[in-house]
Amino acid sequence: MGAYSKQAEQIVDAVGGKENIEAATHCVTRLRFALKDESKVDESKLEQIDVVKGSFSANGQYQVVIGQGTVNKVYQDLVNQTGIGEASKEDVKKASEANLSPLQRAIKTLADIFIPILPAIVTAGLLLGLNNILTGQGIFFEESLIERYPQWADIASVINLIANTAFTFLPALIGWSAVKRFGGSPLLGIVLGLILVHPDLLNAWSYGAAEEAGEIPTWNILGLTVEKIGYQGQVLPVLFASYLLAKIEVFLTKRVPEGIQLLVVAPVALLVTGFAAFILIGPVMFTVGNVITDAVIYIFDTVPLLGGLIYGGLYSLLVITGMHHTFLAVDLQLVGSQLGGTFLWPMLALSNIAQGAAALTIGFLAKEERLKGLSYTSALSAFLGITEPAMFGVNLRFRYAFVAAMISSAIAGMFISVNGVLASTIGVGGIPGFLVISKGMTSFLIGMVIVLVLPVILTLAFSKFAKQK
Template identity: 35%
Template sequence: MASNKEIAKQVIEAVGGEENIQSIAHCATRLRVMVHDREKVDVETLEEIEKVKGAFYNSGQYQIIFGTGTVNQIYQAVTEQGVEGSSKSEMKEEAAKQGTAFQRAIRTFGDVFVPIIPVLVATGLFMGLRGLLLQEAFLEFFGLTPDTVPENIVLFTQVLTDTAFIFLPALVAWSTFRVFGGTPVIGLVLGLMLVSPSLPNAWAVAEGSESPIYFLDFIPIVGYQGSVLPAFFAGLVGAKLEKWCRKRIPDALDLILTPFIVLLVMIALSLFVLGPILHIAEDGIFQTMLFLLELPFGLSGLLIGLFHQVIVITGVHHIFNFLEIQLFENLGYNPFNPVITGAIAAQGGAALAVAVKTSSNKVKAIAFPSSISAFLGITEPAIFGVNLRYMKPFIMGLIGGGVSGFLASIFNLQATGLAITVIPGSLLYLNEQIFGYLLVNIVAIAIAFVLTYMFGFNDKMLEKK
């Protein structure tokens, strides 16, 4: 078995030598290398290095999958060879300059929403548990009915399930300010202003129990509870305005004037211009997504399940975070999650078939843990480390995803949250849907496994590769 030092030398050589490395960093599982000349990188040699579970180019970087723990050791060994490391923030700045304008925009969208996702996941789990605890069958064990549950208990569950979405604009504005170089607390206050109780509540206006305030008799002014785009663009413009102010306002006055100007200008701009326009755009995106999800005969699930993992390869799948948030906020449930969970599970099933069928210990060592990772909702190791290498397993996984998405649409599954899938995702279906959800995932894994085992992989592919 090669030492980490030897592996580090092989990695440096495979990416074109030390002189071709622009910068290097690592995350939880991957070594991220930016190079001067992509043509000098020998990807095939890179993938054959011991402990490497896959390598691919994305977001302006070569991402070499080593796995948790191992990647820290390899990174240290590489830097000990004289290669200068970069922080992830520095690498982000470098990577942000690469790729198409669309890819850069989606990356930025991802940078804004990824830090928010954990609290939205927790909120979804709270909703799932609340649905379970307040079911009639469950309450009967305690001699209760939904009408006899103490009001204080119901109120406590509402605090857990409603808070994150009531103040979602504050979270989005805070994160957007952070990403675009503004002061996050100014973004937080700006976002809170958008949901101020002094404004007509957006949900009450939608229900007809309140009316908007009209400015100049034609601009509707409402709160933006649950909205995303108005808060995002308010944060983007606000962060730019703050940086502009800080360059021009004397240091002695900066502490007082900059927050004052930014908040005054941005709340006026948000309520009178950005909010009304972007609310219409947001509603248009929502209606378009709803149209796709409501296609008849399970067609929506078939198409989304079939192509979801193809979009993951392109690296622009972060846009789905925004779409899921918008769907969940408007509908009170998430119809997108159940049609993609099978697509994720299926890639794990395909990788598992490769692991079982191959006689190569190296491939087994990559494929088994990669399949487990997919069953926990993370498909990149399975896709880039196994399935996409031999192509056919990836295609069989797509077929499994399409069939499972079709079933999810036919069953009309509705998640109580977002952002977690497959095994962890079962927590979003702790009600009468749980058996349908489990069936969708089992079908996805079974189809992908059987097709890959029978038609999608054999050891001759190792030689051809």
């Protein structure tokens, strides 16, 4: 008998019994179920279980928030005590995909591609933040730290090189994850990504200047003029090329005799995909990506109040639906554009802080010790960028707290949008977010004060109104 066998059995009972479970696995903080019929879930029963901090349905999976460090123990007892076989995340994903609409499948695909590479990108973002501190003017002194202390300049240079690597070779990271997701060889995905940023190609960040000067290098392929450009910082070209590569590889693997697969499959797949990437996929997707980027920039340049209100206010709802994953691609596209940063990610960071502040306020108001403890721990988690415990375990249960966080995030979003706040990349989406702010640091810090203070005031006010009702 494990330490959490009783709670495991209670959870299984609350989700409709083991006969209602197609497959079950867990991530860092949550149990993930592929259920036959989600209408059989008894949420009131789930809320009474002491280890459960919240529950929700997303992407065809029913997810029960347990918390880091405990969830794996609960899962193991769930497997041992109920006889439900251990399943991988892939098993649960496959079992749950039957419940998804085409839009949900598309969103889930993007999530499956970008989530695995997030640790590398967030780490790079934090290191870029450290580099910003060393090289930014007006932070500690009128001049930068390396100008005041020149002996630190080479240290900053090495940090910048390490930090920039993930973004310089971003297509390789995306290629690895995307080809793996589409059923191909991840190694070929890496090679494809590196092909698209080969040093012999014109660097994508130099494209604008080269176009003005009329100096874009080209190939002549059977009379067809093809621009010889790289796709540094680009997301869409490598995504579509990865899909093509994986499908060609799978097609050939099924039809080429095993004895000569090594000589045929990978060379043909890479050759066909490489030509297609430079002749068709790259130019088309480069244009599409720039149009999307320019449209988003235009909205925030023309009506920053509206852009900040919508994205800052509604980001929490995007998290509930899972659609927030789609904006990772937009953030990365913005970072790789001439703008050199993203104005969306700072609003994400402030939205997370707002949810944490609202959950913290519920902790102040709570009389029940379990709710008080849950509110405090989930608030801390939100302040460090993980909002699910705060949102699903606390704020959505007290709807006014969730609304208070959304209103506060919308106001802060409008403020930092009007003041042109930019992040050099994506980082930890909470209080440590200030480390990657490259423009408008003072405005971002004011926005941070807004989302720390206003949710407290609004949650307190809304709670009094809710009691009167």
